[in-house]
Amino acid sequence: MSFYLSTIAVYFCVDLLAAWALNMQFGWAGIPNFAFILTQAAGAYMYAVVALGPSGGLTAFQHYILGASLPFPLPLLVAAGAGGVVALALGLITLRPLRRDYQAAVFLLFAVIASDVVSADVGLFNGSNGLAAVPQPFSSLQTTLGLGGYQWLYAGFTAVICLGGLSLVRGLGGSGWQRALRAARDDEAGARALGVNPAVLRLQVFFIGGMLAGLSGGLLVGFISAWSPGAWEYSETFAILTGIILGGVSNNWGVFVGTFLVQIAFQELTALFLPQIGYPGLSDALVWVVIGVLWLLVIYFRPRGILPERRTRMSTLQPSTSPEMSDAD
Amino acid sequence: MNSTILLQSIGFGITTAAVIAIGAMGFTLQLGVTNLLNLSFGNIMTLGAFASLIVERWHLGLVPTILAAPLVGAVASVLLARTLLAVFARRQNGAFELLMVTLAAGLIIEYTLDALAHLQVFQFQFPSGATVHLGPFVFTVLSLALIGAAALVLAALLAALHLTRLGKALRALSVDPKLARACGVPMRRMINLTWIVSGALAGLAGLVYVTNSLTISAGAGLNFLVLVIAAAILGGAGSPVGAVLAALVIGVATEVVAAFGGSYYSQAAGLAILALVLVLRPSTGMWSGPTRDEVTV
Amino acid sequence: MPTETSNLSATQMPSAPVLAASDICVRYGGVEAVAGASLTIPTPQVVGLIGPNGAGKSSLLAAIGGQSRAASGRVTFDGEDVTQLPPHQRARRGILRTFQTASVFDGLTVFENLLVAGLGDQGSRLRGALLRTPALHARERATAARAARVLEEFEISHIADHYGRELSGGQRRLVEIARCLMRSPKLLLLDEPMVGVAPHLVERIGEHCRAICERSVAILIVEHSMEVIGSICDRVVVMASGEVIDDGSFASVMKGESVREAYLA
Secondary structure (H helix, E strand, O other), X not given: OHHHHHHXXXXXXXXHHHHHHHHHHHHHOOOOOOOHHHHHHHHHHHHHHHHOOOOOHHHOOOOEOOOXXXXXXXXXXXXXXXXXXXXXXXXXXXXXXXXXXHHXXXXXXXXXXXXXXXXXXXHHHOHHHOEOOOOOOOOOHHHHXXXXXXXXXXXXXXXXXXXXXHHHHHHHHOOHHHHHHHHHHHOHHHHHOOOOOHHHHHHXXXXXXXXXHHHHHHHHHHHHOOEOHHHHOHHHHHHHHHHHHHHOOOOHHHHHHHHHHHHHHHHHHHHHHOOOOOOOOHHHHHHHHHHHHHHHHHHHHOOOOOOOOOOOOHHHHOOOOOOOOOOOO | OOHHHHHHHHHHHHHHHHHHHHHHHHHHHHHHHHOOOOOOHHHHHHHHHHHHHHHHHOOOOHHHHHHHHHHHHHHHHHHHHHHHHHHHHHHOOEHHHHHHHHHHHHHHHHHHHHHHOOOOOEEOOOXXXXXXXXXXXXXXXXXXXXXHHHHHHHHHXXXXXXXXXXXXXXXXXXXXXXXXXXXXXXXXXXHHHHHHHHHHHHHHHHHHHHHHHOEEOOOHHHHHHHHHHHHHHHHOOOOHHHHHHHHHHHHHHHHHHXXXXXXXXXXXXXXXXHHHHHHHOOOOHHHOOOOOOEOOO | OHHHHHOOXXXXXXXXXXXXXXXXXXEEOOEEEEEEEEEEEEOOOEEEEEOOOOOOHHHHHHHHHOOOOOOEEEEEEOOEEOOOOOHHHHHHHOEEEOXXXXXXXXXXXXXXXXXXXXXXXXHOOHHHHHHOOHHXXXXXXXXXXXXXXXXXXXXXXXXXXXXXXXXXXXXXXXXXXXXXXXXXXOEEEEEOOOOOOOHHHHHHHHHHHHHHHHOOOXXXXXXXXXXHHHHHOOEEEEEEOOEEEEEEOHHHHHHOHHHHHHHHO
């Protein structure tokens, strides 16, 4: 039981990090990034190939690029960087003055094609079989702490990073930068006419969101030791989005609740506690059917989510003490 | 660069283009009239292909096998529009919100099919017939039939759009639905007709796709949809001719890239063209912004 | 009207023009919306831009604000050639505008709408959001205080916490103009600010325009109501078929033949 709980704790932290990152792009900036999962995948793959060591030898059963064995915190940084770079590249192509639904379709195309290419090209990240035997950080501790203890240690570490992510998201949350981003989301021409340059802001939010997503991918692969195209199908982005919209777009705690309900309570716990039905794989397929239905129900009955975006009141932004503030502009 | 291989791959490319074009014409027609980017289109293609597969297993002959796909596609398409999409359009008819609904519908169809098909990939063999030499290109009878079918669909669509009163009404609808309604265009009937035609083309495209890939699984439609959407967006919403031209470009590009070593990247080549156009395109026309946000399903 | 012009004090007398647009052409596809229009505006002055539908008024405004790129001609602002600059660069230099359909950020409160403008590009940088320096804090507080004052001046403090999507048509116009003021404009372009506004608010918006002008801001206003134009404008420019056909005081323009012809043509 404790083993499952620690596993789920790691998954939850990883999912939360990803959900907050996607919420920046989708909620604040209004960008329908259906290729979000690519940035998480980029982080996971890059973490794997810089932790696995050179291709060949012990890992001769799989082929991959680079192949280094960097000491622990470094692969995570590489993962974050990779996520950021992929997001930036994606953003440079797609963040154009395009109708929002067209843009969404283009993102989806990228997600599907990237999955096809990575699955087919064995030399890149070992194709559709994916990478396995990725070393866990400080795995020697497994002998001293036992597997259970090690799992809880990793969960704690992930939670700390997740809290770091939260403080970043909260810090950016009330800033002028975020407000300008939301303004450009609501009315691009109006924001530009006030001196805001939406193109730059959007690339920035793509980069930051991509870094967080890459980081989450790195944390995940460091824990489960394996990564393959099956782990990042386009529908994964959809699952994260379902959590965001169910909980409440642009509300950090709403995203928290929604992610817990969709990714953990629904996806993980049902898989754990419900008896296996039918042939192997049937329940997985059915889970996706239910996520689709859930999505429709949420946007029909509660489009603003369980915890709607909180109104920023003037009184919280305005200093009550100094009515004669100088006009320093 | 080996010119025989190049010419051969261009020949393949034209066949691939025909396959893409049939789907892209259905997609673009429906996009133009309803203004809805329908991401469940690929799943309707899969439904059509599965319908043909089942009929083929019953050994009813070639004609019922071929007819099953467009029939099921048309029914599924109009059902989707009249039930799910109509319900959501009554509440919120922003183009983006409804796109999300079609994505969810597609997800539901895909995984329901997957569950029903026991996650299997089915073989679906078509006799490809004798090879035919046409100038520098080599075709099979089957691929010529596909090209012929695409040409026929294009001709029929163009004739219907430009020569009949119905087509005029449809074109009016795609430019300005409010004005068209005010001028007495029978909206409901027109739109249902659009869903039926585009659904039939989706089903047919699914079948045609299978004759090329020889296998069918629940997830197949989405991969193919990628090229269909790329062609439809590249060609301009609502333009069958544009869709066919874009399909030609994408089809030839994918096959040429596949022939010259990058078979992994053949689909990516199609997307690369779209990406390139996005980066370089002029900032005018339907590309540039939210010209018409409301959707009429 | 003459009385309006005369209430400018000597120090505020029109000097070198803040805006000089010369031979502006704007084309959409094959249609020439503006065909070689020229216009100079000194500070402080309220200039009315009138003309029949399709005369090219909004297109000229767009060419000045940067929303449309002029096919030919020059836009000089504050002595600098801004013809090639994108709209956000022009806004940073002091050209602010409102839109024919009022632009309000629907997902932001009215107060936040003002803050977006007030903080400007300096206050909305990512670096600032990450570092949160004391200087930025001070700036944010000052902007918030100023936004509160502008809200009071426009008598819309009571809707400060309303979301943009919750406002009435008239409130949207007021918020849009107030938002422009937060950026300390040198030139304000108003595109039909009275459309869809309740009559008592029309008067108020007019008063605000005069008050803004007193602070050394030049205003170019597109408006159909001659009553409004006559009551707030120092000068009237008439456009027809993409060209400027008359330019002068309200009274002289009204007396001239060209206006009547333009509207009857």
